Amino acid sequence: MPPYRPAEPGMSLADVDTPSLLLDMDAFEQNLATMAAALEGSDARLRGHAKAHKCSEIAKRQIASGAVGVCCQKVSEAAAMVAGGVENVLVTNQIVDPAKLGRLCELTKQADVAVLCDDAAAIPLLNAAAENAAITLNVLVEVDVGAGRCGVEPGDAVAVLAKEVDAAKGLHFAGLQAYHGSAQHLVSAADRKSAIAKTIEKVKASKAALAEVGLDRDWVTGAGTGSFPNERDSGLYTEVQAGSFAFMDADYATIEGDDGNPFATFNHALFLWTTVISAPRAGEAFLDVGHKGHSKDSGLATVAELDGIEVDGQSDEHTKLSLGHNAKPLTIGEKVKLIPGHVDPTFNLHDWVVCVRDDKVEDVWRIDARGPGY
Amino acid sequence: MPPYRPAEPGMSLADVDTPSLLLDMDAFEQNLATMAAALEGSDARLRGHAKAHKCSEIAKRQIASGAVGVCCQKVSEAAAMVAGGVENVLVTNQIVDPAKLGRLCELTKQADVAVLCDDAAAIPLLNAAAENAAITLNVLVEVDVGAGRCGVEPGDAVAVLAKEVDAAKGLHFAGLQAYHGSAQHLVSAADRKSAIAKTIEKVKASKAALAEVGLDRDWVTGAGTGSFPNERDSGLYTEVQAGSFAFMDADYATIEGDDGNPFATFNHALFLWTTVISAPRAGEAFLDVGHKGHSKDSGLATVAELDGIEVDGQSDEHTKLSLGHNAKPLTIGEKVKLIPGHVDPTFNLHDWVVCVRDDKVEDVWRIDARGPGY
Structure with missing residues (x-):
């Protein structure tokens, strides 16, 4: 039923x-246009967060309005997005279960797919799934930029993990996830700006460490509705992961x-x-x-x-x-x-x-x- | 999909x-057996609350273990229960939307169905739906027994509303809903007992007022996991609507x-x-x-x-x-x-x-x- x-x-x-x-629909379309205008001319493109709406039709409207693809938090969300016609999906979370990783690797045969890693213990799991599916899996290292949730320490620890990822035969180190969740909801604009300034310093330190081991990549993804102008203007972020902007709450x-x-x-x-x-x-x-x-x-x-x-x-x-x-x-x-x-x-x-x-x-x-x- | x-x-x-x-499953089946034993020999039967689990398979296990049927809070839940094979459903909420009432009245053709009323303004809506479907709809009057949510004042107000319900051609006044939600979660057993003692006085007053207008009915439904032994022993309640007991949290x-x-x-x-x-x-x-x-x-x-x-x-x-x-x-x-x-x-x-x-x-x-x- x-x-x-x-x-x-x-x-x-x-x-x-x-x-x-x-x-x-009028307000939704206007929000998409406002975001597109806000990012125009910058280095950053929108990667709208599908965790917000979990609806592939909404994701496709965002892509039609300039978004590079979507983020998801879960493999099941990524599968629904790909089934709905979305061709570029980043899973912005740690996936460590072999069955889930098997499903994720199958999706790479239909769409551009990438996933996060924040622990060397996950590398053999990610690599086994990629080798089993005979594909190369794009992996971003998640940096803890101040939210105190998942992610490795900025700087050298990022470079150490990135090297291990890139050395695994089935994996390609693709860039950095640097998302500061709690900063989005700080009430004062000055507080948000100050929190993101610290975040940006942590990204810079991580990119410098990566450059030293020859693994600096352009792809830096993060930011949300509350703070994205700061990340946009950093010159470092190539994507903003705003989700709520399209709806507000x-x-x-x-x-x-x-x-x-x-x-x-x-x-x-x-x-x-x-x-x-x-x-x-x-x-x-x-x-x-x-x-x-x-x-x-x-x-x-x-x-x-x-x-x-x-x-x-x-x-x-x-x-x-x-x-x-x-x-x-x-x-x-x-x-x-x-x-x-x-x-x-x-x-x-x-x-x-x-x-x-x-x-x-x-x-x-x-x-x-x-x-x-x- | x-x-x-x-x-x-x-x-x-x-x-x-x-x-x-x-x-x-062992713990679930033991909980069902514990509840069946707790109600054995009393005037009250279980009407397990399907709002807790929203699963017709669970409802059928409860019925197999002695429950008279299920409660639901919504017409869509009732429809799913009936489609799943449950034959007796009480919607323990106010339904006032004509489209919803139309769907509810259709369900009476496949199962025993009843619904609540706490406002005379709803009677024409309920009656129109029943007459339109050419059925008689069983209606319980909800009494506010202390929870301060939906429900009419105990006593005379109940009798006034019950008379109006029963006078409507398509409706049958079937009894009382007397559920005290917040009492379920009072930490001390003595506090719960005391809260339910007041509830029981309110039911008594309402039944007395109904008797004066010739509308006293046996059917009194209410109670939950936290308090049901009190309602069971009241001699007034014919049903207990416990839901959480089967699972706990x-x-x-x-x-x-x-x-x-x-x-x-x-x-x-x-x-x-x-x-x-x-x-x-x-x-x-x-x-x-x-x-x-x-x-x-x-x-x-x-x-x-x-x-x-x-x-x-x-x-x-x-x-x-x-x-x-x-x-x-x-x-x-x-x-x-x-x-x-x-x-x-x-x-x-x-x-x-x-x-x-x-x-x-x-x-x-x-x-x-x-x-x-x-």
Whole structure:
């Protein structure tokens, strides 16, 4: 049984079943154009992060707008992207399981594929899979540029690991992954700039160490929506991995732009379409979405377009709204648009994204890489 | 393309792809037997909550073990349960959308179906759908028994609404939903008992008001894993809606039983199977699961079976482990079993649950009602 489809093309927005993910096509296309303009003339190209949306149709729109390909975090996402017609995929994560590596190496026969490494212990696993598939696998070394997650120390350690990778018969050392996740969400633009300046120094030190062993490569990939102008202007990064820029979310709406005002380069393009199902007490209403349709890991959703109404809580199946004194009352059955708190894990809860323009359904796209990610 | 299946029957646990949901079949079957024994001889039968697992195979095991049917929170879940062979479904939520109500009424032609109501404004919507389908729809009135979510005030307000429901030509007032969600998770057994004592008084008051208008019904449904012995012994409840009992999670493991010790009537039967993909610094390791395979809305997962290792954080794609001084070191590629923080939204992130007995895969069940829930 295919998953239930909440809308059909041509339908009015008012008739779209809830809780659904809506993509405002005008805002989405404008965000793609804004990013393309922001990168024009620089050394960096977009490699949109498909972990954000897990939807090959969205990935293809980004590529049509100038992106070099996509990033994925998982082999299963890469497989869905390639099946959907994407020809260039970087898995920006450590893959160490032999079965997963076997599937990854098979994908190199249909698309340009690369993967990360941050530990010499993974090299025999990567190499065995590549040799078994009779291919050469492109491997980037991940540098810990300050996020304190995966990645080797910048500088000499990068060169040591790169040499070991490149010495393996089935592997080609292709470049560096230098992504600073937590810097994306620093509220002040000055703090983000300062964090990325340190990141850039770590990339420089790593490239210098690589040059000493004859393995300096142009390919440096990283950066996200919150910080990409800094990486773009570094002269070192060849790719920016922004994902959220195309959609925006409530969390990104709280960070500040260069002028101290809210970070408004990009527009909210992703919404959650919901229904009021209960209003048992004055000043309260409950929507038909909870943890299974909205991920609150970065905080609650916010209400779009309705003044004086706030999201007050979220449980498994419900979102509680609090209505201020001057708010227009809500009626049972009324539909309400929310802005998700965090794009990536919310996309992953849905099987479809409903594309809307001028309050009409233009298309319904499958979130074809959805899942826990194998 | 059907979702990727991480295991096949007969496979060794060690070969199951990660991140996967594992169901320990011995523990699961023992939990079902424990619940059946706990309800034996009482007026209450189990109506296992399918919102917990969204899997019709699990629902059928519960029914085979004595459950009267299932509860669902959504029409799409009810449809998946009926398609999977479940013949008795109560939708324990307010359904007000005409398209959803149309689908719900169609289900009454294949199974016993009932739904909730907490607002007179919903009656014309429910009735129109029932009349349109030429059926009589069973409707329970939801009472707010203290949770402060959906539901009408106990007592007279219940009788007023029940009369209006029963007067509608297509509707039959069938009984009461009286579920106190937040009481389930009170840590002290005495606090849970006291909260449910108040709940029971509210049910009594509502039944008395119903008796005065000639609408008292036997059917009273509610209760959950944390409190069900209290509702069972009330003499009022005919059904308990426990869901988590069959699986348990890290959150339920923190609440206390009657003796002040951890709540241990039920065993952990649900696990998350993961792989160490990076260990860049001493005392740290990163697993291949994050928000997309584990919902942290009720807190982080915990580590099963390994001493001195704790879950220290979770991001979109990673879980960070912190290794104590005496912990056995973890190697890249090693598989680690976690206990989910919260069963319900974690099941919903997965497409399959891998049934394991004696470290062998016995079966792989589709989580066929997974999704945001329409």
